[in-house]
Amino acid sequence: MIEIRFHGRGGQGAVTAAKILAKAAFYDGKYSQGFPFFGVERRGAPVMAFTRIDDKKIVIRSQVYNPDYVVVLDPTLLDAVNVVEGLKEDGVVVVNTTKEELDLGFKTYTIDATGIALDILGVPIVNTTILGAFAGATKLISLESLKRAILDTFKGKLGEKNAKAAEVAYRMISEN
Amino acid sequence: MEKIDVITGTTAAAIGAKLANVEVIAAYPITPQSECVEVLAKFIADGEFDAEYIKVESEHSAMAACIGASATGVRTFTATASQGLALMHEMLYIASGMRLPIVMLNTNRALSAPINIWCDHQDSITERDTGWIQIYAKDNQETLDSIIQAYRIAEDEDILLPVMVCIDGFILTHTVEPVSIPDEKKVRDYLGIYEPKHAYLDPDRPITQGPVGVPECYMETRKHIWDAMERAKKVIKRVNEEYYEIFNRRYGNGLVEGYNLENADTVLVAMGSVCGTIRYVIDKLKEKGKNVGLLRIRTYRPFPKEEIKEMLEGVENVGVLDRNVSFGFNMGALGTEMLATLRDKKICNYIVGLGGRDITPSNIEEIIRHLEKCEDVETKWIGLKE
Amino acid sequence: MVTIGAIIYEPGSTVRNKTGSWRTFRPVLNSEKCIKCEICYIFCPEGAIYEDEKGNFKINYDYCKGCLICSKECPTNAITRIREEK
């Protein structure tokens, strides 16, 4: 079983990201769970969300304490919370940042998801973009399934734009 | 054709209500139930579902409106949690007393004070004696299936009792996972249209519903409910099998579900989503050659005494997990009832997961370790901070 | 046998309960003075005043509780009252 933790700020779509990832994994033929950290956070506050992926039915219902992957949607969170807390020793981090390199003590991928999102979506909502980067970096889910899950979540033109943002990020990180 | 979608427990319940073709919905939003009524509102707004949706001003009115609608002879649905369920309390007795087959989703949440929006079972356990059938689902699939089954059970002429489908707040309500959605036509064929024979408000056949229950009749009305609850055990089992025949899914025998019970000396008894985490731990222990079983209570009312006795025969260590407490008796409700059911056994009762306190695999392991050492009836709080 | 849900299937079944026994005073309607204004008919809390086939108003003493509203409201004093003797 693989566990992924998303860090974002309320309103940035971290919960939606966790759910899209769960759906994409399902389209890849896996079992999955996607859920928020059950808090009372409002817009702007640091929030977490989780995805579990497995080849067999997932029955565990506790929260995630030792994730295999961490995805950071907002670079300012790096100063606010310990995003790598509990991360497994061989864990991987994907961070939205303009910096090319980050030393978090773990294998880390960086991507300027905000730049891509602004470019393609016109708004700094990075959840789909960073999912593209996550898929490209980890190859845990296919780009095709990710795009399908995104198109399920956002209807019409908005869906297409989001799928495109994910694809751009996917390719960018895969090429690096 | 069944279609699989990755959805939350609240969405699964809403889809269940839509598939069941409910005709009147009366509901008031409350965390963590809200998504259920939002999804239903959207179905109606989009023209996918032609139900009457009363956006009442309180949960008390939600249940009152469901009672009015059900008494007029239509299939009704509502959903609530916690304070909302508590506000309905008085009306719950009236729904069962009038023998109205209302189905309700309760998204389990702790009761105030202090205010807490997270999961425990205190809200629905508090309503255990209201004459409602209570089903506790373990995952989103079971949530959807149980809503459909609930109508079949509630509307059975031998039963005519309301049914509460309980799912763990946030843990199921806010978690997406793959859920197989039955074909609409198949469900509608299975359930048919609700056409009550015993009571419906109709000027062409004027009856009086909800009269003064004088001492000469009141006790009999209670005995009727008592008997219907007893019959419900059979009906729930039958519906579980019927459902399996048509939709290819079943949940134990409908009342209880065992896991790894064969040759298990130590068995945990629990309700709701924690059973998943227990299974997870059981599988891990099995790899290490340790045999622990799980007995999941699916219907807390009617309480499956006979089945429990049978399934726990020969088991030495019985640990009961309670996501609720009975202050003053200082046990959980399920623990107390297991003690009454298995009078000659050692029962250890564990108070866990109150107000959203996470129940982790290591909590479960701690329980098993304690249970194996424990020599007498004992209640222990697990996961309490020092 | 108590019905399921204590539902009462027989509309108007209180007719079995003869409330005439409650009376202390008995209203007596003098048909000759009656102008058929229907005042007593509409104000009777029991619906105990009825119109017979000939169009005359009568008091049904099975149900009349003897409130005497009819007597009080009758514009022609056609309804007098006598002490009930049992």
Added chain:
Amino acid sequence: MDKRFPREELFAPGHRGCAGCGASILVRMALKAAGRDVIVVNSTGCLEVFTTPYPETAWRVPWIHTAFECGGAVAAGIERAIKALKKRGKFKDRKITVMPIIGDGGTADIGLQALSGALERGHDMVYIMYDNEAYMNTGVQRSSATPLFASATTAPPGKRSKGEDRPKKDMPMIAAAHGIPYVATACISYPEDLMKKVKKACEIEGPTFIHVLQPCTVGWGYNPEDTIKIGRLAVETGFFPLYEIEHGEFRITYRPPKRKPLKEYIRMQKRYRHLTDEDIEILQKYVDERCKLLGLE
């Protein structure tokens, strides 16, 4: 000759109401006006208790009672169920009137929230508040409809009390504030006016509210034969003006030729017997002011 009042009795005799009960008179009139296609909703109270002790019922129309505070919500559920049943072809081309008949306590106090919700949501119903100005079912405790200076068991007169210390809650105006199509007041002493209003309300689509004053022999303290007379005095003194508000338009429906002194009304009732002439003067002034406000000189 035309009959003045319909002959069909949808409310059976043999009920356990007090001799001279005003609520029974109201129900007979309301059902004569509404006819058979009606579903009655009662909340807990006198009317519910004295008409339905199992296994007998006085009702010849479908009737339901659940609890005290939820008449509006139960009626809402029934109204929507009728809509749903119509989709199935039941009650074709028939207008079934949902008619909550609920006391002042169940309306103005404990049931106000459910009533407000039902009015605001626009359910098609004829809500009748039968007002006997206190909790008569439980022994004459004050409600928010109990008038100023009336005595009640929870507002008794005494050295430091003149009985109820607050004026009556203005329910029809509260109902009207919901912007519903029809609000009216009525009194059982004016049967034609009352029945006309009920009939009108039945025909109107949407929520309607009729506040009916209904004297109570036990709670108010008078001889049973005076039920109608006292109701008439309440109207003729201006204590309880009869009016309607139809689509926002206010209209007095009965204008007494000359308002009688309030004292005539007050002195007939034991619930006011502790009052001095000066106290009655205060009440008279209060009534005068309210009448002026409504354009009833």
